[in-house]
Amino acid sequence: MALELDGFAVLHRIGANRAVFEGISSEVAKVARSLLVKLLKDKRTGVDGVRAVRAALGAEPFALVVDGLTDAEIKSIAKRLDKHNPVLIDGDAATVRKLVGALADGSTEPASRPRAASRGSTKAPKSKKEPTAPKTIARISFKSAGATRGR
Template identity: 50%
Template sequence: MALEIDGLAVLCAIAEAPEAFPAIRSDVTKAAHALVTKQLKAKTLDLAGLRAVRNALGPQPLALIVDGLKDAEVKALATRLDKHHPDLKDGPAVAHRRHLMALAADRDPVAPPAARAKPARGPIKAPGKGSAKGPEKGPGKGPETAKPASKASPEPAPAKARPPAGKPAPADALASAAMAARPPRRPRQQE
């Protein structure tokens, strides 16, 4: 009967002593990419899970992995985590990637639109008509010269979420991901 090994412990050991495993360095990179990609594609991944992945990896390695995902996968993930964002349905792929990284960096998703209130039932007045006695007579009055009802102003676009006070705005991780990637943490060895 084969015993199961603790995969995380083995991966941690490989990360702590990469010089002992020079022949598998590229395999470790591929495996790490595949594992994080699988986590991002998981149906159970929610916003808190995405933020936990970002906190564990850092913004640059996550940005590199998100950059490696297919456009459709990024769009599906971004729209699943922020269902009510108006620009995600028709936006370009780079906008989906940036929005996903912003969500991972503490941007709040767009709130669902408020339920529309039904108008109160009551007497409906036609525009241009006077009181119940009938239309007003006289120059400049009546339906011929009545001003059209002004259209209701559209709701303002939702404001972009800002980082909490005291936190700097997240840098565009996609633009500098390759330049600032950090290696995994290694414990100090005592001499």
């Protein structure tokens, strides 16, 4: 029967006793960064989740993690967090990084979906015609109703 290891408790103890774990400090940094990147790239991590991560880490460590992301990674994260923002269409990676940072610290909210341009805006609006009363027919002929087909 395998025992489960509490990873959070182990990482907490490693962080509390840095002198003891000095030999693996570079590995700890790599693992911590990879875990944070994995969390940021997760589909289920929304804007509220990113804000919670930034609040837990602090501004500077979060900024270091975001700065370490590749251009493709930061753009995919930004598209997931704020898919209607026009910065994503023509913005460079630095602008997209600023957008993710602003979304994380709460200074920017995700952009709302743009409304589609209405079609036919160059045409004049149609005038509504007033309904007319139906014409009354004096007499209806049923002469053709009794027709028979000849063979």
